[in-house]
Amino acid sequence: MARVRLDRLSKRFGAVPVLDDISLDIAAGEFVAFLGPSGCGKSTLLRMIAGLESVDAGQIHIGDRRVDQLPPGGRGVAMVFQHYALYPHMTIFENMAFGLRNAKVAKAEIEARVAEAARILEIERFLPSKPGQLSGGQRQRVAIGRAIVKKPDLFLFDEPLSNLDAALRLRTRLELAQLRRRLDATMILVTHDQVEAMTLADRIVVMSDRRIQQIGTPMEIYARPANRFVATFVGSPPMAFLDVTLNVGADGLARAALADGAGVQTAMPLADLPSSPTWRLGVRPEAAKVVAPGTGLVDAKIAFVERLGDRTLVHLRLADGGALTAEDAGTSRAAMDDIVGLAIDGPVHLFDAEDNAHHPRAPT
Amino acid sequence: MSGSAQPVGRSPWEARAGFAVMVVLALIMVLPLLWTLGLSLKANNELLRDTGSVFHGPYTLENYGSILRRAAVFRWLGNSLLVSLCTTLGVLTLSSLAGYGFARLEFPGRRWLFALVLFGLAVPEQSVIITRHQMFSALHLHNTYPGLFLPGLSAPFGVFLMTQYFKAIPVELDEAALLDGASRLRVFWSVLLPLTLPAQATLGIFTFLSSWNDYWWPLISATRSEMFTLTVGVASSQINFAQTSGLGFLMAQAVFASAPILAVYVVFQKYIVRAVSGAAVR
Amino acid sequence: MSAAAAPRAGSWRNALFVAPYLAVYLALLLYPLLAGAWLSLHKADLFGGEVFVGIENFQRLTRDTVFLQAVRNTFYFVLLTVPALATISLGLALALNRPTRAAAVFRGVFFSSSVLSVTIVTLIWRLVLIPDGGLIANLLHLAGRPPIPLLSHPDLVLPAIALTTVWWCLGLPMMLYLAALQQVPAELYEAAALDNAGRWKTLTHVTLPSIRRTIVLVVIIQCVLQFQLFGQAQLLTQGGPNGASRPIVLFLYEVGFRRWDIGYAAAASEILFAVILIATLAQYLTSRGKGAER
Numbered sequence: 001m002a003r004v005r006l007d008r009l010s011k012r013f014g015a016v017p018v019l020d021d022i023s024l025d026i027a028a029g030e031f032v033a034f035l036g037p038s039g040c041g042k043s044t045l046l047r048m049i050a051g052l053e054s055v056d057a058g059q060i061h062i063g064d065r066r067v068d069q070l071p072p073g074g075r076g077v078a079m080v081f082q083h084y085a086l087y088p089h090m091t092i093f094e095n096m097a098f099g100l101r102n103a104k105v106a107k108a109e110i111e112a113r114v115a116e117a118a119r120i121l122e123i124e125r126f127l128p129s130k131p132g133q134l135s136g137g138q139r140q141r142v143a144i145g146r147a148i149v150k151k152p153d154l155f156l157f158d159e160p161l162s163n164l165d166a167a168l169r170l171r172t173r174l175e176l177a178q179l180r181r182r183l184d185a186t187m188i189l190v191t192h193d194q195v196e197a198m199t200l201a202d203r204i205v206v207m208s209d210r211r212i213q214q215i216g217t218p219m220e221i222y223a224r225p226a227n228r229f230v231a232t233f234v235g236s237p238p239m240a241f242l243d244v245t246l247n248v249g250a251d252g253l254a255r256a257a258l259a260d261g262a263g264v265q266t267a268m269p270l271a272d273l274p275s276s277p278t279w280r281l282g283v284r285p286e287a288a289k290v291v292a293p294g295t296g297l298v299d300a301k302i303a304f305v306e307r308l309g310d311r312t313l314v315h316l317r318l319a320d321g322g323a324l325t326a327e328d329a330g331t332s333r334a335a336m337d338d339i340v341g342l343a344i345d346g347p348v349h350l351f352d353a354e355d356n357a358h359h360p361r362a363p364t
Numbered sequence: 365m366s367g368s369a370q371p372v373g374r375s376p377w378e379a380r381a382g383f384a385v386m387v388v389l390a391l392i393m394v395l396p397l398l399w400t401l402g403l404s405l406k407a408n409n410e411l412l413r414d415t416g417s418v419f420h421g422p423y424t425l426e427n428y429g430s431i432l433r434r435a436a437v438f439r440w441l442g443n444s445l446l447v448s449l450c451t452t453l454g455v456l457t458l459s460s461l462a463g464y465g466f467a468r469l470e471f472p473g474r475r476w477l478f479a480l481v482l483f484g485l486a487v488p489e490q491s492v493i494i495t496r497h498q499m500f501s502a503l504h505l506h507n508t509y510p511g512l513f514l515p516g517l518s519a520p521f522g523v524f525l526m527t528q529y530f531k532a533i534p535v536e537l538d539e540a541a542l543l544d545g546a547s548r549l550r551v552f553w554s555v556l557l558p559l560t561l562p563a564q565a566t567l568g569i570f571t572f573l574s575s576w577n578d579y580w581w582p583l584i585s586a587t588r589s590e591m592f593t594l595t596v597g598v599a600s601s602q603i604n605f606a607q608t609s610g611l612g613f614l615m616a617q618a619v620f621a622s623a624p625i626l627a628v629y630v631v632f633q634k635y636i637v638r639a640v641s642g643a644a645v646r
Numbered sequence: 647m648s649a650a651a652a653p654r655a656g657s658w659r660n661a662l663f664v665a666p667y668l669a670v671y672l673a674l675l676l677y678p679l680l681a682g683a684w685l686s687l688h689k690a691d692l693f694g695g696e697v698f699v700g701i702e703n704f705q706r707l708t709r710d711t712v713f714l715q716a717v718r719n720t721f722y723f724v725l726l727t728v729p730a731l732a733t734i735s736l737g738l739a740l741a742l743n744r745p746t747r748a749a750a751v752f753r754g755v756f757f758s759s760s761v762l763s764v765t766i767v768t769l770i771w772r773l774v775l776i777p778d779g780g781l782i783a784n785l786l787h788l789a790g791r792p793p794i795p796l797l798s799h800p801d802l803v804l805p806a807i808a809l810t811t812v813w814w815c816l817g818l819p820m821m822l823y824l825a826a827l828q829q830v831p832a833e834l835y836e837a838a839a840l841d842n843a844g845r846w847k848t849l850t851h852v853t854l855p856s857i858r859r860t861i862v863l864v865v866i867i868q869c870v871l872q873f874q875l876f877g878q879a880q881l882l883t884q885g886g887p888n889g890a891s892r893p894i895v896l897f898l899y900e901v902g903f904r905r906w907d908i909g910y911a912a913a914a915s916e917i918l919f920a921v922i923l924i925a926t927l928a929q930y931l932t933s934r935g936k937g938a939e940r
Contacts, residue, residue: 052539073545085536089558098554099544150544383748386741390755396813397759399781400770415779416787458667465663472658477668484675486926488874490895491919492678494902494912495685499678518674523667552663577763579877584903599765599881602772611773618769622762629761633754636761641821 001028001185002063002076002153004049009058011044018044020210022058026188026203031180033189033201037233040207043158046190050079050156062153073102078147079156083163084139086131086146092118093127096146103150110149117145120182137168144176148183157189161196176200194234198222206230223347228355231282237313240288240324241280241351246270256281256350259320262297264344267360276352287346288326290314290334296341305334316342404428404619408610415611427616437620439590440597444576446509447593451516451575452568458517459567460560463526464552468538478527484520489580497584507591512582516575522567529563530556569632569639576625594621679919682912690909703913713914715889716897719804723875723893726808727815728868732861735816739823740853753824757817764814764877771810772797772882797883800890807878807891814878815871819864826860827853859932866929870922894918 004026011019019041026032034042047053049060051072060068067075078099086095093114100110118124121141131139140160147155160176161169177200180187191197197204198218206213206221206229214226225231231239242258247270249255249263254270256279257263264281293299300316303323312332315325326342328334350358402418403411404427410417431437465471466478496515497506505511533556541551582593592600598621601614629636686703690696707713738756742749759767774781775796783793796806830853838848854861876895879885885892885900892900898918902911 050539050543052542072539072542077543079540079543081536081540083534083536085534085540087537087541087555098541098546102545102550146540146544382741386748386752389738390752393755393759393813393816396770396774396781399774403773411779415773416784458670462664462667465660469660469663470657471661471664474661477664480676481668481671484671485930486923487675487679488870488918488922490874490876490898491915491922492675492682493898494908494915495678495681496674497903498908499674499681514670515674517667517670520671520675548660573761577761579764584899595763595765598763598769599877602765602769602881611779614769615773618766622766625761625763626758629758630754633757637753637757637821640760640818641825 003028003061004154004186004188005059005061006045006049007059007061009045009048009055009060011041011048011053011056017210019048022212024205024212024215026186028186029184031187031189031200031202033191033197033204034207035191035194035197035204035234036207036213038192041210042190042192042205042207045207046079046156046158046188049075049154049188050077051075073099076153077156078150078152078154079158080140080143080147080160082159084131084143086139086142088131091128091130092123092134092142092145095131095142096149099146099150113149113151114145117148120148120179121145136164137172140164140172144179153186155183155185155187157187157191159191160189161191161193173199194236198234204234206233208233224359225282225349225357227357228280228282228351231349231351231357235284237285237325239282239284239349240322241282242318242322242324243320244279244281246273246279246350254350256348258298258318258322260298264297264348266348266350268350268358272361273350273358274352276354278353280351282349282351282357283324283344284346285313285325285327287344287348288316288324289343289345290316290326290328290332291341291343293339293341296343298342299339300342302334302336302338302340304336305332307332314340316340318342400615400618403612404615406612408612411611427610427612428620430613431616431620436589436592436597437594437617440592440594441621441624443509443512443586443592444594447512447582448572448575450509450513452572454513454517455519455522455571456564456568459522459526460557460564461552462523463528463530463560464556466523466527467530468535468556469548481520481523484518485524489515493580493584500585506585507588511585512591512593513575515581516571516578522571525567526560526563529560533559565635566639569636573625573636573640682915685909686912686916688909688912690912692906692908696909699909703910704916706910707913707917712889712892713894713897716892716894719889719891720873720875720893723804723808723811724869724872726805727811727872728865730808730812731815731819731868731872732865734812735819735864736823736861738816738820739827740849742820743824743827753820756820759814760817762814765881767810767814768878768881771813775806775810775882798887800887803883803887803891807875807882810878810882811872811875815868819868822860822864822867823857826857830856862932863929866925866932870925870929873921873925874918 004024006022006024009019009022010017022045024032034045036042044053048055048068049062051067051070051074055068058068059066062075062077087098090098096114096117097110100113105113114127115124118127121144123138123141123145126134126138126142131142134142140163143160161172164172173196180200189196189200198221201218203215203217204221205215208229214221214230216224221230221234225234225239228241244256244258244264246254247257247263249265249270252269252271254266254268254273255263256266289296298318300318303315303317305315306313308330310330312328312330312334313325314328314332314334315323317323324342334340347360352358399418403415405423405425406418407422407424407426462481466474466481500506500511505514537555537559538551541555546554577595578593579595579599582596583599586592586596589597589600598617601617685696687698687700688696689699689702738752742753742756762770772780777783777793777795777798780793782796786793794802796802834852834856835848838852843851874895875893876899879891879893879896880899883891885896894914895918898911898914901907901914
């Protein structure tokens with residue numbers, strides 16, 4: 001278990017900058033997920049921590065050691081690769097023992113550690129097999145086992161679930177969560193799947209466009225996204241944005257008015273908000289409800305309907321051209337082209353012209 | 365060979381006719397070989413009168429007996445074996461190292477150097493022979509074993525093949541091994557090299573065969589009979605055709621000299637075909 | 647991926663892996679090539695006398711009737727062998743592209759001559775071609791015909807050597823065609839069958855277009871190989887009669903290693919190099935576009 005500190009890291013591939021001034025502090029034993037769309041630099045960041053990419057500027061500390069100039073094998077990290085990267089010509093036992101042999105661990109100790117890891121992961125019977133004889137899920141376990149036996153200070157996971165089918169992914173996710181309890185180690189997971197990040201990580205680092213957009217617990221990221229990118233990227237279906245103007249409402253709280261004048265009461269004092277030429281109101285589907293026409297905030301036309309069984313997603317188009325998604329009961333009778341009323345019933349978010357988000361003060 | 369790409373079927377009659385044509389063509393193909401075998405089994409003085417006597421007895425193994433009594437042929441056989449093995453081992457070693465270097469490592473001038481090596485594919489052996497011969501004379505390498513096998517090591521094909529092969533292995537494997545604390549050399553030796561065995565086999569067979577059958581360089585470099593390879597040795601007795609010890613003997617020599625490679629071919633046919641055609645396409 | 651897993655990119659130490667080969671390559675291929683180009687501009691002999699003469703050697707070549715005859719012979723030989731090899735091996739490949747045991751045996755037979763060395767091949771074919779008791783002479787005798795002096799008639803000698811060469815080299819192009827035929831997707835044949843295409847139509851509209859690039863490749867590879875004709879001519883005829891079967895490489899060999907006029911031989915070798923270089927570039931361009939096939 002070790003604390004990890006990234007200090008002002010930058011990286012470019014040739015003339016193309018891929019990471020700008022990244023700083024991050026990860027506590028010992030913490031599970032952090034790097035979340036972002038492909039090409040945001042999250043994998044590069046992970047590979048820099050592992051030592052697979054050089055560091056152009058900045059420092060990396062693992063525990064008390066500065067590691068950015070050390071070779072990958074000397075950093076005390078283990079990594080689970082996206083395509084597992086098992087050595088095809090070695091047995092499962094040899095795959096797991098390879099790193100320990102390089103580290104000159106005693107033979108008896110190697111056997112004990114491999115046996116222990118194989119027991120935890122329930123892959124004992126595969127030890128004499130070659131990777132080619134195993135299924136995708138089994139290979140995944142071996143890849144994790146190969147990391148475990150090294151007892152590293154830090155585990156790195158590079159999109160470890162992306163090669164599994166949906167059912168197996170769910171199961172492996174649960175197992176990973178359990179494994180994490182048992183191992184009690186510092187872990188970093190790179191993923192583009194928000195569900196993985198939300199369910200596994202203590203904290204999420206949302207990345208986009210070479211930079212960290214927000215660092216926070218899954219609930220913070222969801223409830224108080226720092227900007228429009230995070231608000232859109234986390235949450236499915238994504239938050240909708242409506243152009244609004246702000247005026248003063250009850251108790252000095254800001255009231256967001258749509259084009260036709262209908263207003264939504266926010267929980268933010270207008271005085272706390274900066275001045276901005278334009279404002280957008282962010283509404284998550286669960287905060288929007290479908291009601292009878294004329295009884296809601298405004299009337300809207302149903303663009304289409306997605307029935308998910310337990311609930312129904314109703315995609316609405318407003319008279320002023322704005323679009324948003326509302327949640328309705330699984331038994332909803334909404335149909336395309338119906339005119340319905342829209343009610344806002346839940347937390348809303350305000351975004352200024354710079355796309356920065358504004359939320360009510362956190363309850364104290 | 366799988367039957368995946370099969371043209372539309374044909375009638376049994378057509379199939380039988382096609383088969384007959386193939387048999388005839390195959391017979392034409394092997395006729396010179398059978399003729400050679402036949403001649404080698406006849407007494408020399410009988411052939412002197414009429415080679416047509418091959419179609420009837422008596423047959424004799426006398427010519428093969430004479431070969432066994434000539435030490436030179438065995439010396440040539442040994443030379444060929446030694447030179448071909450050294451060339452093959454050398455090419456495999458140099459090509460594997462260089463292939464790994466070009467495919468996986470970053471160093472100044474890498475692209476440029478690889479292009480330079482590719483350029484070598486266009487240089488025929490014959491066009492460097494004059495200066496190469498001068499060089500080997502100056503170094504007193506003619507009529508030595510290193511003199512015979514060293515030029516074979518300079519062929520760029522192996523480096524090209526191994527570079528392509530290393531490139532096809534996922535880089536994740538190197539990375540996993542580096543994270544497992546392996547040195548560059550250990551990554552090469554324990555992780556990647558075992559995965560290149562099919563390419564090693566292809567390159568090894570191709571190199572051995574080319575070296576074994578090479579006539580051009582040993583003809584120029586080996587001028588003393590005891591340093592002849594089998595190809596040059598057989599050629600030398602052929603050029604003295606007129607005063608040779610006899611047709612039957614000459615043909616027995618042809619059979620004797622081709623037997624090892626044909627035997628190897630029969631056993632390893634699949635690999636040899638793959639190696640040779642793989643090398644041609646590059 | 648830039649530096650493939652190279653943490654300290656661009657290190658000189660990494661070059662150690664390629665250094666051994668590069669040393670051999672530079673010493674034994676590149677240096678002789680460049681030194682040869684330099685030498686071709688000199689009048690030089692075995693005893694180390696070297697006088698710079700500029701392009702005089704090349705001018706001499708253009709006037710040298712022996713060399714010009716060798717060039718003609720070489721191109722004539724390429725013309726005799728390459729089309730024959732390319733078509734006969736294609737026919738064999740088309741006939742033998744089936745998964746039966748018999749086809750495998752036939753493929754083995756037609757490829758078998760390819761593993762023999764040139765000295766064995768010429769030894770065998772000498773006893774086929776000579777009018778005095780050769781196989782062909784014997785067959786003609788059975789037919790009541792007189793023997794033909796195949797190796798000593800100026801008009802017949804190159805065709806005879808070409809016949810030997812076709813017999814020797816048939817296997818490789820056949821295997822290349824077979825490999826290409828295996829790559830033709832079965833759906834294409836199924837589609838052709840659904841369209842009621844006959845066998846000839848299927849061949850000309852599906853099969854041959856699908857392996858078009860391989861056909862070009864085979865022709866180029868064979869041009870390069872046959873252009874370097876040496877052993878068959880040197881061993882069967884020593885270039886005779888009267889130089890009628892002397893190819894460029896044999897000219898080069900005689901000038902360089904019999905007459906020891908090495909500057910002149912180097913000039914001839916530069917011509918050879920230029921021709922092969924052009925053909926190899928063509929091959930490179932053809933196989934590089936390989937992804938575009940089908």
